[in-house]
Structures are given as structure tokens and as C-alpha cells.
Amino acid sequence: MPAPLESHAGIAGALLIDNVDTDQIIPSREMRAVSRSGLADGLFAGWRYADAESRVLRPDFILNRQPLTSVLVSGHNFGCGSSREHAVWALAEFGIRIIIAKSFGEIFHGNCMRNGLLPVTLPAGDVDAIAANCEGEVIQVNVRTQTLQAGCLPGWSRAFQIDAFSKRMILEGLDPVRLTLRDAGLIARFQAGDRARRPWVYS
Numbered sequence: 001m002p003a004p005l006e007s008h009a010g011i012a013g014a015l016l017i018d019n020v021d022t023d024q025i026i027p028s029r030e031m032r033a034v035s036r037s038g039l040a041d042g043l044f045a046g047w048r049y050a051d052a053e054s055r056v057l058r059p060d061f062i063l064n065r066q067p068l069t070s071v072l073v074s075g076h077n078f079g080c081g082s083s084r085e086h087a088v089w090a091l092a093e094f095g096i097r098i099i100i101a102k103s104f105g106e107i108f109h110g111n112c113m114r115n116g117l118l119p120v121t122l123p124a125g126d127v128d129a130i131a132a133n134c135e136g137e138v139i140q141v142n143v144r145t146q147t148l149q150a151g152c153l154p155g156w157s158r159a160f161q162i163d164a165f166s167k168r169m170i171l172e173g174l175d176p177v178r179l180t181l182r183d184a185g186l187i188a189r190f191q192a193g194d195r196a197r198r199p200w201v202y203s
Contacts (some may be wrong), residue, residue: 002116004173007142008097012150013062014131020074021081022108026090035062039090063094071139073131074101078125079108088115098141100148102127113166114175120148120160129153143170 030042041055048063050056057064072091079087079103088111090101099112100120112119120141122130130139130150137152147156147168162170169179180187195202 002173002175005097005116005118005170006144007140008070009138009140010070010097011067012071012073012100012130012134012137012139012152013065013137014073015062016073016075016128016131018075018102019077019080019101021104022079022084023081024086025087026081028084028095030090031084031086035148036089037084037093040093040095043090043094064175067136068095070095071100071141072096073127073134074099075127076102078102078119079112080105083107083111084162085111085115088112088117092117098139100127100130100139113169116173117169118143118162122148122158122160126158128154142146143167160185 001115009058024046025044025093026039027043027045029140030039032038032046042061044061048058048061050058059065063069078099092115096117098118098120100122102124103121104112109119118141130153134152137150140149140151143162146160147157148160150184164178169175172179174182183184
């Protein structure tokens, strides 16, 4: 289950590339199991490693720098391509909690929300400003107030949109199934009443 996320202050790292697809986020050769764990090593394997077999790191790649990035900044259509949920699992296991982008692949965006990784969509100019000025700096994100602030841009604050259902999942660290089970009592009472009204449905 994802960890609840109300606010986060993390180091920004810019990967300002459009159309980063899920096969680039985690190549299919890195998906050796259906488990959510053990995927961080394969995150951006084609870009992070000078040699994928020996796992020699490329020091110039943003996710290989210290301090480690937990707020990833990217371009248009981040997470496009196949619907593989492994892409979100790999990002989350690596330590990414927030992705700020100009736009997201639709399915990837939904997978983020269901796995406790917050996708924040901002206008292109704002994303460019963060990428140009905030590399290695702290970005502060508050889910409850739906605001983002960057100390590297004095006086700069932006609001972002998130629907009520997704916001509750992120704040409480829930996926859709666990969120539904919060109302297990209501569901049981409905089923009991419905069974009395329509017993043939349950036979």
C-alpha cells in the first residue's frame, strides 16, 4: 500500500524531454517479475547505465547525482506508451514522490494516483522555469492545499489540480480497492437489504 502523502519537500531533478514512454522508464527486459519490489534498479536502465549488463552508472544522468531526486521535472506527455504499471512502481521504489510535467500519458497518470505517486501538471513556462533554476534545489508540494512552491524562485507559488477521489487516495495512502473497503459496512448493509428484496439474485 502506498504511503500517505500530505506534503513533500524534495530535491528537484530535470529530465526535460517530451514523450518519455513507459518502456524508457522501465524497459521490458527489466520486468522479470510481477511484484512491485525489485524494480528500482531497472528504472531508466537505458539511460542510467553506460553499460546495462555491468550496471556501470553514467554520472551525468540526473538520477545518478547526489542528493537524490524525489521531485522529477519533465516535458510533455510523460509516461506515454504502454500501460505497464511497473513504470510507476519503479519510480516509487527509487524514491520519486512527485512528477511535475507539462502533460502526462492518461493511463500513466491514473496509475500514479493509484500508487501514491503524485503527478502535477503545470503550464510549459512554469515547468521550464523550474528546470532552468531549481536543479538540485528543494521543491515543496502540499497536496491538501494543492500548491507548489520553489525556494529557488523567490515569491513563486503555483496551484495545481487534482480530483477529489484521487486526492483522497494520495492523502490517505489508499488504492481504489482499499478506498472502497473503507465503506465495507455500507456495502454489507446494502447487500443485506438487497438480498431481502431480491433473493433470487443471490441463489
